[in-house]
Amino acid sequence: MSRLIVNRRRFLLGSAAAGSGLVLSGCNQFDFLAQRGNPVREVIEQANVLTYSAQRALIGDQVLAREYAESEIRQGMKPNGSTEPSTPEYMFLRQANFEPYRLTIKGMVEREVSFSLAELRNMPSRTQITRHDCVEGWSCIAKWTGTPLGPVLDQAGVKPGARFAVYHCFDNIQRTVSGDILYYTSSDLVDAYHPQSILAYGLNDEVLPVSNGAPLRLRIERALGYKQPKYLHTIEIVDDLSPFGRGKGGYWEDNGYDWYGGI
Structure with missing residues:
Protein backbone atom coordinates (compact mmCIF):
# COMPACT_ATOMS: atom_id res chain seq x y z
CA MET A 1 0.00 0.00 0.00
CA SER A 2 2.82 2.44 0.88
CA ARG A 3 4.42 1.91 -2.54
CA LEU A 4 1.08 2.62 -4.22
CA ILE A 5 0.70 5.87 -2.31
CA VAL A 6 4.27 7.00 -3.06
CA ASN A 7 3.95 6.22 -6.76
CA ARG A 8 0.63 8.04 -6.95
CA ARG A 9 2.16 11.05 -5.18
CA ARG A 10 4.95 11.21 -7.76
CA PHE A 11 2.49 10.93 -10.64
CA LEU A 12 0.27 13.69 -9.25
CA LEU A 13 3.14 16.05 -8.58
CA GLY A 14 4.61 15.49 -12.02
CA SER A 15 1.39 15.77 -13.97
CA ALA A 16 0.05 18.71 -11.96
CA ALA A 17 3.30 20.62 -12.30
CA ALA A 18 3.37 20.01 -16.02
CA GLY A 19 -0.25 21.00 -16.48
CA SER A 20 0.05 24.15 -14.39
CA GLY A 21 3.16 25.18 -16.27
CA LEU A 22 1.30 24.89 -19.56
CA VAL A 23 -1.58 27.03 -18.34
CA LEU A 24 0.65 29.69 -16.84
CA SER A 25 2.97 29.81 -19.85
CA GLY A 26 0.20 31.19 -22.03
CA CYS A 27 1.02 28.87 -24.94
CA ASN A 28 -1.88 28.95 -27.39
CA GLN A 29 -1.67 25.24 -28.17
CA PHE A 30 -2.60 24.45 -24.57
CA ASP A 31 -5.49 26.88 -24.24
CA PHE A 32 -7.86 23.91 -24.01
CA LEU A 33 -6.83 23.44 -20.36
CA ALA A 34 -8.69 26.63 -19.51
CA GLN A 35 -11.63 26.08 -21.88
CA ARG A 36 -14.75 24.72 -20.25
CA GLY A 37 -16.47 22.16 -22.47
CA ASN A 38 -13.33 21.24 -24.42
CA PRO A 39 -13.46 17.44 -24.97
CA VAL A 40 -9.80 16.89 -24.03
CA ARG A 41 -10.24 18.83 -20.81
CA GLU A 42 -13.42 16.88 -20.05
CA VAL A 43 -11.46 13.62 -20.33
CA ILE A 44 -8.87 14.97 -17.87
CA GLU A 45 -11.63 16.06 -15.48
CA GLN A 46 -13.21 12.61 -15.58
CA ALA A 47 -9.80 11.12 -14.72
CA ASN A 48 -9.66 13.46 -11.74
CA VAL A 49 -13.05 12.18 -10.55
CA LEU A 50 -11.77 8.60 -10.78
CA THR A 51 -8.63 9.54 -8.86
CA TYR A 52 -10.72 11.11 -6.11
CA SER A 53 -12.99 8.07 -5.85
CA ALA A 54 -10.05 5.66 -5.89
CA GLN A 55 -8.18 7.48 -3.16
CA ARG A 56 -11.25 7.57 -0.93
CA ALA A 57 -11.73 3.82 -1.45
CA LEU A 58 -8.08 2.79 -1.09
CA ILE A 59 -6.84 5.07 1.67
CA GLY A 60 -9.96 5.78 3.72
CA MET A 77 8.49 27.40 5.38
CA LYS A 78 8.92 28.71 1.85
CA PRO A 79 6.48 31.55 1.03
CA ASN A 80 4.76 30.93 -2.28
CA GLY A 81 2.17 32.55 -4.49
CA SER A 82 0.68 35.70 -3.02
CA THR A 83 2.66 36.81 0.02
CA GLU A 84 1.20 40.25 0.78
CA PRO A 85 -2.48 40.88 -0.02
CA SER A 86 -3.31 44.50 -0.77
CA THR A 87 -7.09 44.53 -0.41
CA PRO A 88 -8.28 47.40 1.82
CA GLU A 89 -9.89 44.96 4.28
CA TYR A 90 -6.69 43.00 4.72
CA MET A 91 -4.45 46.06 4.97
CA PHE A 92 -6.71 47.48 7.70
CA LEU A 93 -6.55 44.22 9.68
CA ARG A 94 -2.79 44.00 9.29
CA GLN A 95 -2.27 47.54 10.52
CA ALA A 96 -4.45 46.69 13.55
CA MET A 108 -25.86 25.45 5.13
CA VAL A 109 -25.50 25.72 8.89
CA LEU A 117 -8.37 35.15 16.44
CA ALA A 118 -8.14 35.16 20.25
CA GLU A 119 -11.20 32.91 20.49
CA LEU A 120 -9.72 30.45 17.99
CA ARG A 121 -6.42 30.39 19.89
CA ASN A 122 -8.27 29.61 23.11
CA MET A 123 -9.92 26.52 21.61
CA PRO A 124 -8.26 23.09 21.85
CA SER A 125 -5.29 23.06 19.50
CA ARG A 126 -3.30 20.58 17.49
CA THR A 127 0.36 20.76 16.46
CA GLN A 128 1.64 18.67 13.57
CA ILE A 129 4.88 18.48 11.60
CA THR A 130 4.00 17.68 8.00
CA ARG A 131 5.33 18.03 4.50
CA HIS A 132 3.93 20.65 2.15
CA ASP A 133 4.03 19.49 -1.48
CA CYS A 134 3.73 22.15 -4.18
CA VAL A 135 2.72 21.50 -7.79
CA GLU A 136 5.86 23.43 -8.77
CA GLY A 137 7.84 20.41 -7.63
CA TRP A 138 9.24 21.46 -4.24
CA SER A 139 8.43 20.24 -0.74
CA CYS A 140 9.01 21.66 2.73
CA ILE A 141 8.58 20.15 6.20
CA ALA A 142 7.16 22.53 8.81
CA LYS A 143 5.41 22.57 12.17
CA TRP A 144 1.86 23.92 12.16
CA THR A 145 -0.27 24.81 15.17
CA GLY A 146 -3.94 25.60 15.02
CA THR A 147 -7.53 24.78 15.86
CA PRO A 148 -9.02 21.61 14.34
CA LEU A 149 -11.60 22.67 11.79
CA GLY A 150 -14.19 19.96 12.50
CA PRO A 151 -15.16 21.14 16.01
CA VAL A 152 -15.39 24.74 14.75
CA LEU A 153 -17.86 23.64 12.06
CA ASP A 154 -19.82 21.75 14.71
CA GLN A 155 -20.38 25.00 16.58
CA ALA A 156 -22.24 26.27 13.51
CA GLY A 157 -24.19 23.03 13.07
CA VAL A 158 -23.68 21.72 9.54
CA LYS A 159 -27.04 20.87 7.99
CA PRO A 160 -27.89 17.49 6.41
CA GLY A 161 -27.35 17.57 2.67
CA ALA A 162 -24.25 19.76 2.85
CA ARG A 163 -21.38 18.37 0.78
CA PHE A 164 -18.61 20.96 0.50
CA ALA A 165 -16.80 23.70 2.37
CA VAL A 166 -15.80 26.74 0.29
CA TYR A 167 -12.86 28.72 1.67
CA HIS A 168 -12.86 32.46 0.92
CA CYS A 169 -9.66 34.47 1.31
CA PHE A 170 -8.40 38.07 1.41
CA ASP A 171 -5.79 37.14 -1.16
CA ASN A 172 -6.24 39.25 -4.31
CA ILE A 173 -4.40 36.76 -6.45
CA GLN A 174 -5.23 38.47 -9.75
CA ARG A 175 -6.02 42.04 -10.74
CA THR A 176 -8.13 42.82 -13.78
CA VAL A 177 -9.64 45.94 -15.32
CA SER A 178 -12.94 44.96 -13.71
CA GLY A 179 -11.43 44.54 -10.25
CA ASP A 180 -9.52 42.11 -8.06
CA ILE A 181 -10.08 38.36 -8.25
CA LEU A 182 -9.90 36.90 -4.75
CA TYR A 183 -8.50 33.47 -4.02
CA TYR A 184 -10.84 30.69 -3.02
CA THR A 185 -10.81 26.92 -2.95
CA SER A 186 -12.95 24.16 -1.52
CA SER A 187 -12.99 20.63 -0.16
CA ASP A 188 -15.54 17.99 0.62
CA LEU A 189 -16.66 17.62 4.23
CA VAL A 190 -14.54 14.49 4.65
CA ASP A 191 -11.39 16.60 4.32
CA ALA A 192 -12.91 19.45 6.33
CA TYR A 193 -13.50 17.07 9.25
CA HIS A 194 -10.20 15.20 8.90
CA PRO A 195 -8.30 15.30 12.24
CA GLN A 196 -5.28 16.96 10.60
CA SER A 197 -7.33 19.73 8.97
CA ILE A 198 -6.52 22.71 11.15
CA LEU A 199 -7.00 26.47 11.12
CA ALA A 200 -3.32 27.27 11.53
CA TYR A 201 -2.22 30.42 13.35
CA GLY A 202 1.28 29.22 14.26
CA LEU A 203 4.25 28.14 12.17
CA ASN A 204 7.46 26.60 13.55
CA ASP A 205 6.63 27.79 17.10
CA GLU A 206 6.12 31.38 15.96
CA VAL A 207 3.04 33.42 15.05
CA LEU A 208 2.07 32.68 11.45
CA PRO A 209 3.83 35.30 9.26
CA VAL A 210 1.99 37.39 6.70
CA SER A 211 4.05 35.81 3.91
CA ASN A 212 2.69 32.38 4.89
CA GLY A 213 -0.96 33.37 5.28
CA ALA A 214 -1.54 35.33 8.51
CA PRO A 215 -3.69 35.56 10.42
CA LEU A 216 -5.18 32.16 9.53
CA ARG A 217 -4.34 29.46 7.01
CA LEU A 218 -6.15 26.19 6.52
CA ARG A 219 -4.04 23.05 6.42
CA ILE A 220 -5.51 20.03 4.62
CA GLU A 221 -2.50 17.79 4.98
CA ARG A 222 -3.49 15.08 2.50
CA ALA A 223 -3.70 17.60 -0.35
CA LEU A 224 -1.33 19.62 -2.54
CA GLY A 225 -0.28 23.15 -1.65
CA TYR A 226 -2.93 25.05 -3.59
CA LYS A 227 -5.55 23.39 -1.35
CA GLN A 228 -4.02 25.07 1.74
CA PRO A 229 -5.70 28.50 1.46
CA LYS A 230 -3.96 31.46 3.08
CA TYR A 231 -5.54 34.65 4.47
CA LEU A 232 -8.77 32.78 5.21
CA HIS A 233 -11.77 34.82 6.39
CA THR A 234 -14.97 32.85 5.57
CA ILE A 235 -15.97 29.21 5.30
CA GLU A 236 -19.21 28.64 3.40
CA ILE A 237 -20.93 25.27 3.70
CA VAL A 238 -22.76 24.31 0.49
CA ASP A 239 -24.18 21.41 -1.51
CA ASP A 240 -23.07 22.72 -4.92
CA LEU A 241 -19.88 24.38 -6.18
CA SER A 242 -21.26 25.72 -9.44
CA PRO A 243 -22.23 29.22 -8.15
CA PHE A 244 -18.62 30.08 -7.27
CA GLY A 245 -16.11 31.40 -9.79
CA ARG A 246 -16.31 29.29 -12.94
CA GLY A 247 -17.94 26.46 -11.02
CA LYS A 248 -14.90 24.22 -10.60
CA GLY A 249 -14.40 24.75 -6.86
CA GLY A 250 -11.44 27.11 -6.67
CA TYR A 251 -9.29 29.74 -8.35
CA TRP A 252 -6.70 27.32 -9.70
CA GLU A 253 -9.33 24.67 -10.29
CA ASP A 254 -11.18 27.19 -12.49
CA ASN A 255 -7.95 27.43 -14.49
CA GLY A 256 -7.43 23.73 -15.11
CA TYR A 257 -6.11 22.26 -11.85
CA ASP A 258 -7.53 19.08 -10.29
CA TRP A 259 -10.29 19.95 -7.80
CA TYR A 260 -9.41 17.23 -5.31
CA GLY A 261 -5.66 17.83 -5.30
CA GLY A 262 -5.08 14.79 -3.08
CA ILE A 263 -1.72 13.19 -2.42
Whole structure:
Protein backbone atom coordinates (compact mmCIF):
# COMPACT_ATOMS: atom_id res chain seq x y z
CA MET A 1 0.00 0.00 0.00
CA SER A 2 2.82 2.44 0.88
CA ARG A 3 4.42 1.91 -2.54
CA LEU A 4 1.08 2.62 -4.22
CA ILE A 5 0.70 5.87 -2.31
CA VAL A 6 4.27 7.00 -3.06
CA ASN A 7 3.95 6.22 -6.76
CA ARG A 8 0.63 8.04 -6.95
CA ARG A 9 2.16 11.05 -5.18
CA ARG A 10 4.95 11.21 -7.76
CA PHE A 11 2.49 10.93 -10.64
CA LEU A 12 0.27 13.69 -9.25
CA LEU A 13 3.14 16.05 -8.58
CA GLY A 14 4.61 15.49 -12.02
CA SER A 15 1.39 15.77 -13.97
CA ALA A 16 0.05 18.71 -11.96
CA ALA A 17 3.30 20.62 -12.30
CA ALA A 18 3.37 20.01 -16.02
CA GLY A 19 -0.25 21.00 -16.48
CA SER A 20 0.05 24.15 -14.39
CA GLY A 21 3.16 25.18 -16.27
CA LEU A 22 1.30 24.89 -19.56
CA VAL A 23 -1.58 27.03 -18.34
CA LEU A 24 0.65 29.69 -16.84
CA SER A 25 2.97 29.81 -19.85
CA GLY A 26 0.20 31.19 -22.03
CA CYS A 27 1.02 28.87 -24.94
CA ASN A 28 -1.88 28.95 -27.39
CA GLN A 29 -1.67 25.24 -28.17
CA PHE A 30 -2.60 24.45 -24.57
CA ASP A 31 -5.49 26.88 -24.24
CA PHE A 32 -7.86 23.91 -24.01
CA LEU A 33 -6.83 23.44 -20.36
CA ALA A 34 -8.69 26.63 -19.51
CA GLN A 35 -11.63 26.08 -21.88
CA ARG A 36 -14.75 24.72 -20.25
CA GLY A 37 -16.47 22.16 -22.47
CA ASN A 38 -13.33 21.24 -24.42
CA PRO A 39 -13.46 17.44 -24.97
CA VAL A 40 -9.80 16.89 -24.03
CA ARG A 41 -10.24 18.83 -20.81
CA GLU A 42 -13.42 16.88 -20.05
CA VAL A 43 -11.46 13.62 -20.33
CA ILE A 44 -8.87 14.97 -17.87
CA GLU A 45 -11.63 16.06 -15.48
CA GLN A 46 -13.21 12.61 -15.58
CA ALA A 47 -9.80 11.12 -14.72
CA ASN A 48 -9.66 13.46 -11.74
CA VAL A 49 -13.05 12.18 -10.55
CA LEU A 50 -11.77 8.60 -10.78
CA THR A 51 -8.63 9.54 -8.86
CA TYR A 52 -10.72 11.11 -6.11
CA SER A 53 -12.99 8.07 -5.85
CA ALA A 54 -10.05 5.66 -5.89
CA GLN A 55 -8.18 7.48 -3.16
CA ARG A 56 -11.25 7.57 -0.93
CA ALA A 57 -11.73 3.82 -1.45
CA LEU A 58 -8.08 2.79 -1.09
CA ILE A 59 -6.84 5.07 1.67
CA GLY A 60 -9.96 5.78 3.72
CA ASP A 61 -11.40 8.91 5.22
CA GLN A 62 -9.43 9.15 8.45
CA VAL A 63 -5.95 7.90 7.52
CA LEU A 64 -3.39 10.48 8.60
CA ALA A 65 -0.76 12.15 6.46
CA ARG A 66 2.76 11.32 7.57
CA GLU A 67 4.10 13.41 10.44
CA TYR A 68 7.80 14.09 10.99
CA ALA A 69 10.26 14.72 13.82
CA GLU A 70 11.39 18.27 14.62
CA SER A 71 14.91 17.31 13.54
CA GLU A 72 13.57 16.91 10.00
CA ILE A 73 12.65 20.60 9.72
CA ARG A 74 15.55 21.82 7.56
CA GLN A 75 14.48 25.38 6.75
CA GLY A 76 11.76 27.96 7.21
CA MET A 77 8.49 27.40 5.38
CA LYS A 78 8.92 28.71 1.85
CA PRO A 79 6.48 31.55 1.03
CA ASN A 80 4.76 30.93 -2.28
CA GLY A 81 2.17 32.55 -4.49
CA SER A 82 0.68 35.70 -3.02
CA THR A 83 2.66 36.81 0.02
CA GLU A 84 1.20 40.25 0.78
CA PRO A 85 -2.48 40.88 -0.02
CA SER A 86 -3.31 44.50 -0.77
CA THR A 87 -7.09 44.53 -0.41
CA PRO A 88 -8.28 47.40 1.82
CA GLU A 89 -9.89 44.96 4.28
CA TYR A 90 -6.69 43.00 4.72
CA MET A 91 -4.45 46.06 4.97
CA PHE A 92 -6.71 47.48 7.70
CA LEU A 93 -6.55 44.22 9.68
CA ARG A 94 -2.79 44.00 9.29
CA GLN A 95 -2.27 47.54 10.52
CA ALA A 96 -4.45 46.69 13.55
CA ASN A 97 -2.34 43.57 14.26
CA PHE A 98 -5.40 41.49 13.26
CA GLU A 99 -7.27 42.43 16.43
CA PRO A 100 -10.56 43.07 14.55
CA TYR A 101 -10.25 39.84 12.55
CA ARG A 102 -13.10 37.34 12.59
CA LEU A 103 -13.53 33.98 10.88
CA THR A 104 -17.11 33.49 9.66
CA ILE A 105 -18.88 30.15 9.17
CA LYS A 106 -22.02 30.46 7.05
CA GLY A 107 -24.15 28.76 4.42
CA MET A 108 -25.86 25.45 5.13
CA VAL A 109 -25.50 25.72 8.89
CA GLU A 110 -27.98 25.95 11.76
CA ARG A 111 -26.48 29.24 12.88
CA GLU A 112 -23.98 31.61 11.29
CA VAL A 113 -21.08 32.10 13.68
CA SER A 114 -17.86 34.09 13.74
CA PHE A 115 -14.76 33.87 15.90
CA SER A 116 -11.97 36.28 16.71
CA LEU A 117 -8.37 35.15 16.44
CA ALA A 118 -8.14 35.16 20.25
CA GLU A 119 -11.20 32.91 20.49
CA LEU A 120 -9.72 30.45 17.99
CA ARG A 121 -6.42 30.39 19.89
CA ASN A 122 -8.27 29.61 23.11
CA MET A 123 -9.92 26.52 21.61
CA PRO A 124 -8.26 23.09 21.85
CA SER A 125 -5.29 23.06 19.50
CA ARG A 126 -3.30 20.58 17.49
CA THR A 127 0.36 20.76 16.46
CA GLN A 128 1.64 18.67 13.57
CA ILE A 129 4.88 18.48 11.60
CA THR A 130 4.00 17.68 8.00
CA ARG A 131 5.33 18.03 4.50
CA HIS A 132 3.93 20.65 2.15
CA ASP A 133 4.03 19.49 -1.48
CA CYS A 134 3.73 22.15 -4.18
CA VAL A 135 2.72 21.50 -7.79
CA GLU A 136 5.86 23.43 -8.77
CA GLY A 137 7.84 20.41 -7.63
CA TRP A 138 9.24 21.46 -4.24
CA SER A 139 8.43 20.24 -0.74
CA CYS A 140 9.01 21.66 2.73
CA ILE A 141 8.58 20.15 6.20
CA ALA A 142 7.16 22.53 8.81
CA LYS A 143 5.41 22.57 12.17
CA TRP A 144 1.86 23.92 12.16
CA THR A 145 -0.27 24.81 15.17
CA GLY A 146 -3.94 25.60 15.02
CA THR A 147 -7.53 24.78 15.86
CA PRO A 148 -9.02 21.61 14.34
CA LEU A 149 -11.60 22.67 11.79
CA GLY A 150 -14.19 19.96 12.50
CA PRO A 151 -15.16 21.14 16.01
CA VAL A 152 -15.39 24.74 14.75
CA LEU A 153 -17.86 23.64 12.06
CA ASP A 154 -19.82 21.75 14.71
CA GLN A 155 -20.38 25.00 16.58
CA ALA A 156 -22.24 26.27 13.51
CA GLY A 157 -24.19 23.03 13.07
CA VAL A 158 -23.68 21.72 9.54
CA LYS A 159 -27.04 20.87 7.99
CA PRO A 160 -27.89 17.49 6.41
CA GLY A 161 -27.35 17.57 2.67
CA ALA A 162 -24.25 19.76 2.85
CA ARG A 163 -21.38 18.37 0.78
CA PHE A 164 -18.61 20.96 0.50
CA ALA A 165 -16.80 23.70 2.37
CA VAL A 166 -15.80 26.74 0.29
CA TYR A 167 -12.86 28.72 1.67
CA HIS A 168 -12.86 32.46 0.92
CA CYS A 169 -9.66 34.47 1.31
CA PHE A 170 -8.40 38.07 1.41
CA ASP A 171 -5.79 37.14 -1.16
CA ASN A 172 -6.24 39.25 -4.31
CA ILE A 173 -4.40 36.76 -6.45
CA GLN A 174 -5.23 38.47 -9.75
CA ARG A 175 -6.02 42.04 -10.74
CA THR A 176 -8.13 42.82 -13.78
CA VAL A 177 -9.64 45.94 -15.32
CA SER A 178 -12.94 44.96 -13.71
CA GLY A 179 -11.43 44.54 -10.25
CA ASP A 180 -9.52 42.11 -8.06
CA ILE A 181 -10.08 38.36 -8.25
CA LEU A 182 -9.90 36.90 -4.75
CA TYR A 183 -8.50 33.47 -4.02
CA TYR A 184 -10.84 30.69 -3.02
CA THR A 185 -10.81 26.92 -2.95
CA SER A 186 -12.95 24.16 -1.52
CA SER A 187 -12.99 20.63 -0.16
CA ASP A 188 -15.54 17.99 0.62
CA LEU A 189 -16.66 17.62 4.23
CA VAL A 190 -14.54 14.49 4.65
CA ASP A 191 -11.39 16.60 4.32
CA ALA A 192 -12.91 19.45 6.33
CA TYR A 193 -13.50 17.07 9.25
CA HIS A 194 -10.20 15.20 8.90
CA PRO A 195 -8.30 15.30 12.24
CA GLN A 196 -5.28 16.96 10.60
CA SER A 197 -7.33 19.73 8.97
CA ILE A 198 -6.52 22.71 11.15
CA LEU A 199 -7.00 26.47 11.12
CA ALA A 200 -3.32 27.27 11.53
CA TYR A 201 -2.22 30.42 13.35
CA GLY A 202 1.28 29.22 14.26
CA LEU A 203 4.25 28.14 12.17
CA ASN A 204 7.46 26.60 13.55
CA ASP A 205 6.63 27.79 17.10
CA GLU A 206 6.12 31.38 15.96
CA VAL A 207 3.04 33.42 15.05
CA LEU A 208 2.07 32.68 11.45
CA PRO A 209 3.83 35.30 9.26
CA VAL A 210 1.99 37.39 6.70
CA SER A 211 4.05 35.81 3.91
CA ASN A 212 2.69 32.38 4.89
CA GLY A 213 -0.96 33.37 5.28
CA ALA A 214 -1.54 35.33 8.51
CA PRO A 215 -3.69 35.56 10.42
CA LEU A 216 -5.18 32.16 9.53
CA ARG A 217 -4.34 29.46 7.01
CA LEU A 218 -6.15 26.19 6.52
CA ARG A 219 -4.04 23.05 6.42
CA ILE A 220 -5.51 20.03 4.62
CA GLU A 221 -2.50 17.79 4.98
CA ARG A 222 -3.49 15.08 2.50
CA ALA A 223 -3.70 17.60 -0.35
CA LEU A 224 -1.33 19.62 -2.54
CA GLY A 225 -0.28 23.15 -1.65
CA TYR A 226 -2.93 25.05 -3.59
CA LYS A 227 -5.55 23.39 -1.35
CA GLN A 228 -4.02 25.07 1.74
CA PRO A 229 -5.70 28.50 1.46
CA LYS A 230 -3.96 31.46 3.08
CA TYR A 231 -5.54 34.65 4.47
CA LEU A 232 -8.77 32.78 5.21
CA HIS A 233 -11.77 34.82 6.39
CA THR A 234 -14.97 32.85 5.57
CA ILE A 235 -15.97 29.21 5.30
CA GLU A 236 -19.21 28.64 3.40
CA ILE A 237 -20.93 25.27 3.70
CA VAL A 238 -22.76 24.31 0.49
CA ASP A 239 -24.18 21.41 -1.51
CA ASP A 240 -23.07 22.72 -4.92
CA LEU A 241 -19.88 24.38 -6.18
CA SER A 242 -21.26 25.72 -9.44
CA PRO A 243 -22.23 29.22 -8.15
CA PHE A 244 -18.62 30.08 -7.27
CA GLY A 245 -16.11 31.40 -9.79
CA ARG A 246 -16.31 29.29 -12.94
CA GLY A 247 -17.94 26.46 -11.02
CA LYS A 248 -14.90 24.22 -10.60
CA GLY A 249 -14.40 24.75 -6.86
CA GLY A 250 -11.44 27.11 -6.67
CA TYR A 251 -9.29 29.74 -8.35
CA TRP A 252 -6.70 27.32 -9.70
CA GLU A 253 -9.33 24.67 -10.29
CA ASP A 254 -11.18 27.19 -12.49
CA ASN A 255 -7.95 27.43 -14.49
CA GLY A 256 -7.43 23.73 -15.11
CA TYR A 257 -6.11 22.26 -11.85
CA ASP A 258 -7.53 19.08 -10.29
CA TRP A 259 -10.29 19.95 -7.80
CA TYR A 260 -9.41 17.23 -5.31
CA GLY A 261 -5.66 17.83 -5.30
CA GLY A 262 -5.08 14.79 -3.08
CA ILE A 263 -1.72 13.19 -2.42
